Amino acid sequence: MAKTKQRIIAEAIRILATSGYAQFSIGEVATALGVSKGVIHYHFPEKTSLLRAIVEDFYQRAAEYMGAHMRLDTSAAEVLRSYIETNLTFVAENRTAAVATTSIILNARDREGNPIFQDTSGDIYQPLIEIFTYGQQIDGSFRKFDRQLMATILRSAIDTAAQLVLHNSAAENAALLQEIVTTFDLATRRNSDE
Template sequence: MRTNTEAVEPTVTRSARREQIVQAAIEVLAERGYASTSIAAIASDHLGVSKGVLSYHFDNKAELMGEVVRSVLRSAEEWMTPRIVGAASYHEALHQYIAANTSFLDLHRTEIAALTEILVNAQAIEGVPELFAQSQTAARTALESLFDGGRSVGEFGDTPSVILAMSLRATIDAASERLRTDPDFGLETFARDLMAMFDRAVAPAPRGKAAMA
């Protein structure tokens, strides 16, 4: 339960403090791993404040971990959305989706490391599995709509959208996990090869083969 330690703190200051705590948690998670990340470690070792300051903003570690997940997912959405919605075609939107995802991974390696640490231990954190599952479902649904749209105008072939969406999302998530153990993993090459692979996967069948089918 939160105390009244900072009950009179202005709302803007409280919001800034919460963001500061979340960022500190991200850095500790990335550096030490989930098991060694505690409220006390974040407070005293990283922020130089008392544990009570953190307890005012977050009831426990699980609540703070949930906020870290929300923060990283929100940052990812804010980064990727404008890069995708401006695409001139479905094919370009597919390339932009891959480029935006991989560039976010590359530029936010600390956040991705923290998120991965949480997700590896998600079953032990109340609310986190459901939170991430909702995010994944929304991402796959949006991708299915992209692939459906591309097929409806003849840009894409007949490969089922659900398979394409699941495959693309799973591959990008696997890249996040790869960064956890391989910091030198080449994301530019990965993105280029992934685009080429999906270009082949969504390509319409040649007219002759389509007619014979």
């Protein structure tokens, strides 16, 4: 049963990435898999539940990737660099799923027309706030700044860069990554006179 669910998610991701959100339907997924719509609805009672599963799967895999690849036993500046690198590397290595997930996040709406995927809790900023707190209060490598605001700015930069990563060459992505790392190193670094 779990295999069927994963096949449905994988096919839905492929269709979303190639056809776009507007053309996506449960029927198209069923046809591509050679099953009835009932099979899809058995696992995902409505389109929204399938879309949620795709987004949750992407973010779960991203968290696992970052957990396995981030360097945490170093300075705050290096942890921040690692956070940025692992985020954008994951996107580059998972382009199809990133395109599908972005399409869902930008387009999926509830019956009232409100975005379904709106992080009002601020959870996405918490890892950055922790890195900034470490750099300001523990290792002393970061200057004083509003951690929530800096996390919001950096997360926006990463999300925007992720869109570029999807279409860039490896060389362009390397340059983009270095520029973002340098920008936020300079933005957070404590000056020698502080």
